[in-house]
Amino acid sequence: MTFAGVMSLIWLSGCSGQAARFGLPEPASEQAPVMGDLWVGFWIAAFVVGGLVWGLIIWSIIRYRRKDGDAEVPRQTKYHLPLELLYTLVPFLIIGVLFLYTIKASDQVLSQESEPDVVIDVIGQKWSWTFNYHGADDPEIGVDAHTVGTLEKIPDLYLPVDQTVRFNLDAADVIHSFWIPSFYFKMDAIPGHPNSFDVTPNRIGVYDGKCAELCGEMHAAMIFKVHIVSQEEYAEYIRTLADNGNEGLVEMPQTLKHIVPSAANQEEE
Incomplete structure (x- = not known):
């Protein structure tokens, strides 16, 4: 062959x-x-x-190759335009x-849709992720909610299947990179330089997510789990977050207080 x-x-x-x-x-x-x-x-x-x-x-x-009995080397060509x-x-x-x-x-x-079905803010911080779910304008959800990861708790990211998701990326400290290997795509989260992209999950399941930028000492801890679920399960998850005290959207200073308490104490001083 x-x-x-x-x-x-x-x-x-x-x-x-x-x-x-x-x-x-x-x-x-x-x-x-x-x-x-x-x-x-x-x-x-x-x-x-x-x-x-x-x-x-x-x-x-x-x-x-030079054969036995050959007295001369092959003809040498200096130029061949x-x-x-x-x-x-x-x-x-x-x-x-x-x-x-x-x-x-x-x-x-x-390429991005003019009106995505779902909007999620992603904030990278040392050494985990914050996910803000915009659901107040969705009649099936009716509330904004968030989840904040820590070194002790790996955060979960829930996405509805077959829905266009807009990720708005930002970072609270250094450059991170938001990467879901099964999406074959990653994008940097840069302090002061928001990035965004759209993606449409189409396979229900649980997938790995991680930071693809060597961001510091605990870079390896910046992992998360991606749950691609039905639209009904996604809406129920957001409402459950709100009911458990995670209602509203978290700003970056608040995020830092969750991740690095010492930084919050210094800020108050």
Whole structure:
């Protein structure tokens, strides 16, 4: 079987089995396959280019090896303009194609709805996450609520399935990175520079979330659990948070008081 045939089989098997997707986790959002296809496409391009280069190297070694009885070395060519143009232009062509597909994927992933179904504020702080759920304008929920993670308590993030979620990202101290691996996407939470993106979860289940930016001593503790649930279960969870004393939206100074009590004491002094 040719090299191209092997790569075609790998490509065609990309929709079945985790190993066939080069170790990518099961996609859990509508946007994830866009990033997954781009990533797999880059690997295929790398394999094709690598296979071609290694093939030419091996062919040259075999074809032009010095045979017994050869008195002279092969003819030496100092300049070969067509070949030099070829290996100069082809890399630019490859880069151009990869860049085009990267821009197309980026535009798809970063596009935002004018009116998302759900809005959640995400605040990164040393060393956990705060999630603010905007639900007061939703007749099925009727209240805003929040959850604040600590070093002792890993926070939970609830998302309704098949609903467009707008994440508004900010940070209370240093740069963090909000990452849900099963969404195949991450975005930085930068102090004083709010970021946002939309995502549509489409697979019910529990997934891992973490900080993807080396933010300091307890960076490894900045993990959370993502629960993709039905719309009814999502609304019930927000109402339960409010009933348990977590009604309203938490501002960043309040968040710091939950995470670093000493900082709050210094602020009061």
